[in-house]
Amino acid sequence: MLRDITLGQYYPVDSVLHRMDPRTKLFGTLVYIVTLFIADSVWAYGLAALFLAAAIRLSRVPVKFMVRGLKSIVILLLISVSFNLFLTPGTPIFKIGFLQMTWEGLEFAAFMAVRLIFLVLGSTILTLTTTPNQLTDGLEKSLGFMGKIGVPVHEVSMMMSIALRFIPILIEETDKIMKAQMARGADFESGNLIQRAKAMVPLLVPLFISAFRRATDLAMAMEARCYRGGEGRTKMKPLRYEKRDRITYLVYAGYFLLFLAAKAAA
Amino acid sequence: MAIEVKNLCHIYGQDTIFEQYALKNVDLTIRDGEFIGLIGHTGSGKSTLTQHLNGLLKASSGDILYNGESIYREGFSMKELRSHVGLVFQYPEHQLFEVDVLTDVCFGPKNQGLSQEEAEARAREALALTGLDESFYKQSPFELSGGQKRRVAIAGVLAMKPEVLILDEPTAGLDPKGRDDILGLVARLHAEQGMTVILVSHSMEDVARYVSRLVVMNHGEKVFDGTPREVFRHYKELEAMGLAAPQITYVVHALRERGIPVDEDITTVEEARDAILALWKKAKGTGCCGEDKTC
Amino acid sequence: MGIIRAVNLIFDYIRHDEETDKDEVSHALRGVNLDIEEGSFVAILGHNGSGKSTFAKLMNGILLPSDGTVYISDMKTSDEEHLWDVRKTAGMVFQNPDNQIIGNVVEEDVGFGPENMGVPTDEIWKRVDRSLEAVGMTAYRLQSPNKLSGGQKQRVAIAGVMAMKPQCIVLDEPTAMLDPNGRKEVIKTVHELNKQEGITVLLITHYMEEVIDADRVVVMDAGHVVMDGTPREVFSRVKELKRYSLDVPQVTELADELKAAGMEIPCGILTIDELVAALEPLLKRKEA
Numbered sequence: 109m110l111r112d113i114t115l116g117q118y119y120p121v122d123s124v125l126h127r128m129d130p131r132t133k134l135f136g137t138l139v140y141i142v143t144l145f146i147a148d149s150v151w152a153y154g155l156a157a158l159f160l161a162a163a164i165r166l167s168r169v170p171v172k173f174m175v176r177g178l179k180s181i182v183i184l185l186l187i188s189v190s191f192n193l194f195l196t197p198g199t200p201i202f203k204i205g206f207l208q209m210t211w212e213g214l215e216f217a218a219f220m221a222v223r224l225i226f227l228v229l230g231s232t233i234l235t236l237t238t239t240p241n242q243l244t245d246g247l248e249k250s251l252g253f254m255g256k257i258g259v260p261v262h263e264v265s266m267m268m269s270i271a272l273r274f275i276p277i278l279i280e281e282t283d284k285i286m287k288a289q290m291a292r293g294a295d296f297e298s299g300n301l302i303q304r305a306k307a308m309v310p311l312l313v314p315l316f317i318s319a320f321r322r323a324t325d326l327a328m329a330m331e332a333r334c335y336r337g338g339e340g341r342t343k344m345k346p347l348r349y350e351k352r353d354r355i356t357y358l359v360y361a362g363y364f365l366l367f368l369a370a371k372a373a374a
Numbered sequence: 375m376a377i378e379v380k381n382l383c384h385i386y387g388q389d390t391i392f393e394q395y396a397l398k399n400v401d402l403t404i405r406d407g408e409f410i411g412l413i414g415h416t417g418s419g420k421s422t423l424t425q426h427l428n429g430l431l432k433a434s435s436g437d438i439l440y441n442g443e444s445i446y447r448e449g450f451s452m453k454e455l456r457s458h459v460g461l462v463f464q465y466p467e468h469q470l471f472e473v474d475v476l477t478d479v480c481f482g483p484k485n486q487g488l489s490q491e492e493a494e495a496r497a498r499e500a501l502a503l504t505g506l507d508e509s510f511y512k513q514s515p516f517e518l519s520g521g522q523k524r525r526v527a528i529a530g531v532l533a534m535k536p537e538v539l540i541l542d543e544p545t546a547g548l549d550p551k552g553r554d555d556i557l558g559l560v561a562r563l564h565a566e567q568g569m570t571v572i573l574v575s576h577s578m579e580d581v582a583r584y585v586s587r588l589v590v591m592n593h594g595e596k597v598f599d600g601t602p603r604e605v606f607r608h609y610k611e612l613e614a615m616g617l618a619a620p621q622i623t624y625v626v627h628a629l630r631e632r633g634i635p636v637d638e639d640i641t642t643v644e645e646a647r648d649a650i651l652a653l654w655k656k657a658k659g660t661g662c663c664g665e666d667k668t669c
Numbered sequence: 670m671g672i673i674r675a676v677n678l679i680f681d682y683i684r685h686d687e688e689t690d691k692d693e694v695s696h697a698l699r700g701v702n703l704d705i706e707e708g709s710f711v712a713i714l715g716h717n718g719s720g721k722s723t724f725a726k727l728m729n730g731i732l733l734p735s736d737g738t739v740y741i742s743d744m745k746t747s748d749e750e751h752l753w754d755v756r757k758t759a760g761m762v763f764q765n766p767d768n769q770i771i772g773n774v775v776e777e778d779v780g781f782g783p784e785n786m787g788v789p790t791d792e793i794w795k796r797v798d799r800s801l802e803a804v805g806m807t808a809y810r811l812q813s814p815n816k817l818s819g820g821q822k823q824r825v826a827i828a829g830v831m832a833m834k835p836q837c838i839v840l841d842e843p844t845a846m847l848d849p850n851g852r853k854e855v856i857k858t859v860h861e862l863n864k865q866e867g868i869t870v871l872l873i874t875h876y877m878e879e880v881i882d883a884d885r886v887v888v889m890d891a892g893h894v895v896m897d898g899t900p901r902e903v904f905s906r907v908k909e910l911k912r913y914s915l916d917v918p919q920v921t922e923l924a925d926e927l928k929a930a931g932m933e934i935p936c937g938i939l940t941i942d943e944l945v946a947a948l949e950p951l952l953k954r955k956e957a
Contacts, residue, residue: 284463285468285469287425287430287463288461288463288466288469289469289481290430290456291428291430291456291460291461291462291463291531292456292469292481292482292485292530292531292534293453293456293457293481293482293485293486293534294481294485295453295485309471310469310471310481313471314468314469314470314471317468317471317516318468
């Protein structure tokens with residue numbers, strides 16, 4: 109299950125999107141999310157679909173790989189769809205007991221599902237084409253102005269980057285500790301809520317200890333490599349807007365205007 | 375007849391482009407009371423295989439019989455299997471979690487449903503087997519040295535009284551003395567408790583001294599299975615797999631190539647010394663030895 | 670005067686006991702003097718708790734001496750103004766390959782050190798290219814470190830240090846968590862750096878096979894330097910090594926035992942070939 113999540117994974121190929129400045133991609137994702145939330149017609153969704161398809165194409169990430177990432181949201185999708193299907197008042201299609209499905213519900217659920225899928229795919233493209241480091245760099249630079257009001261932007265982005273690096277390691281470690289405790293007869297699967305929570309102790313204590321040990325080691329390794337905060341640091345991959353970024357911003361503007369037009373027309 | 379592995383396969387990422395055989399058609403019979411070294415480099419499938427033996431991983435195909443009964447049969451209790459087949463993971467001290475040593479070792483027996491007294495009796499017995507001094511029992515496991523922690527962790531599995539004990543790289547990260555201590559402990563468990571022991575390792579030199587049978591894995595397949603001497607005869611193939619045979623094996627073969635008739639089955643320093651001294655005396659034609667010289 | 674000098678180096682770990690409100694002091698180093706020549710390959714051997722890892726951490730100011738001094742290229746590690754120069758001069762590679770890689774992509778990790786040092790972007794790229802090349806990891810530069818083997822991760826860590834252009838590298842048990850293949854890979858890389866780049870290497874380990882090609886072997890026990898010499902000199906003292914809970918390569922041990930039984934074998938045999946060459950004439954004498 110955990111292996112299926114493509115959100116947050118980087119897909120190493122070379123494409124226009126991969127080479128694009130992370131700030132451009134961040135901004136694009138933001139624009140895209142905003143349009144998804146104000147979309148209310150087939151035309152608007154159609155336009156969003158077109159935009160998404162173009163982005164997927166440009167990213168050169170196999171569609172199959174992206175779709176696999178949707179597996180992890182199937183349950184969320186089912187819940188939201190069934191809520192909308194049955195709980196929207198309107199013209200009934202059929203009725204089972206107190207549950208009734210309506211035409212409005214059907215329409216609403218369909219839009220909702222599309223919106224959710226588009227949302228996940230859209231943000232997946234961002235992470236698939238942007239290394240976590242670039243992403244945090246982009247965030248650091250985009251939010252740099254907040255540093256002036258005392259927000260430790262560099263530190264936060266460094267923490268995010270380190271967290272991303274260690275998540276897979278800790279997942280693997282969790283799996284290993286779990287197995288080791290199961291070999292000692294631990295049972296993580298049965299029992300009521302309290303019993304299950306209690307059963308987590310033999311998993312969580314070693315996991316925390318290991319995470320702390322790793323943190324100490326890492327801090328030492330970083331210091332040994334002359335890390336002393338953001339000040340005086342240079343960048344191996346400094347962020348610079350290129351021609352393609354400027355063009356992309358124009359594309360965003362075009363997309364947004366078209367979108368507003370589609371919305372107005374409906 | 376304790377464990378029979380039949381045509382076992384384990385495939386990661388089945389039906390995807392990432393499909394990969396972690397185990398491929400492995401057949402293996404582990405008899406009661408054997409002391410087996412399971413050798414292979416990282417990714418050879420040796421750890422995957424051990425996790426099948428106590429049901430932590432499920433085979434993609436094939437079967438495992440425990441005392442003649444398939445562990446994949448419906449209604450077979452994996453929990454019970456795990457108390458018969460004890461598995462000590464690599465760096466087992468990373469799984470310690472209790473407030474003191476004794477309580478930690480009690481974890482296994484308590485999961486088996488034993489009462490507090492019974493569990494504690496088991497824990498004391500197991501800790502005594504590992505040779506950890508009683509003064510440590512009430513200490514926090516996190517304050518012990520690396521070697522001591524590892525003993526506690528091994529005791530944690532021993533306390534469940536397994537019939538088969540599997541240890542995955544029990545000497546990883548230890549210094550030579552710590553390594554000899556742990557291997558000595560394992561050998562003692564085999565000799566005195568009559569336990570069936572499977573020692574998983576990538577070091578031939580360490581294991582050759584203790585075990586009576588070596589099983590070599592490579593790319594998910596079993597490639598050699600026999601006594602250490604039988605297996606070391608394939609030292610050239612072993613080297614190609616990234617598993618050097620003990621240095622002594624190379625010395626013996628190099629001498630044989632030069633026409634000196636040393637027994638090719640020699641695997642330990644002691645055997646080599648005796649054989650070479652015997653040959654030397656013959657060559658000298660006298661029965662006496664020279665003076666004791668040291669450097 | 671060497672690039673690394675330890676003078677009367679003492680280090681104590683102090684642990685505060687909450688219950689008794691007393692400090693517990695353990696002496697990790699009890700007066701170590703060592704002078705390491707620039708460009709040499711020096712191995713430090715010792716069992717766990719001999720003080721060798723503490724010694725390593727004192728080399729670039731991660732720990733500061735309780736007493737005595739460490740000079741790195743004539744800079745005192747305890748002078749705060751030199752701290753960053755010391756760390757640039759003496760790079761460090763640690764035991765656990767996972768816990769010292771910061772970047773999510775191999776090349777970005779290698780660039781981490783130079784970034785911290787304020788090296789200009791163009792120069793960072795040059796250094797990253799060269800360092801990855803030097804450790805033979807260029808093909809993996811765009812990979813995630815999580816997909817690499819232990820040996821490869823350590824090579825990336827070494828490249829990360831190389832990119833800081835240090836004059837010496839201190840490796841604190843870099844192979845303890847690796848399998849035999851990974852171990853060979855790392856040791857080979859370190860030797861190449863020493864020979865081709867002229868970098869001084871201080872290798873801390875407890876594996877004997879890794880030190881036989883060193884220029885000098887230092888054995889530590891209970892916070893002291895107890896043996897110091899060429900590998901041949903050190904390994905000819907088999908009994909002494911065993912007393913310090915250290916291993917001896919099998920051939921060295923066999924040679925030593927045969928010698929003790931009276932055979933005329935040279936001291937300090939280190940390799941299979943040496944032993945076979947020494948034995949051949951002795952075992953063939955009669956037929957000749």
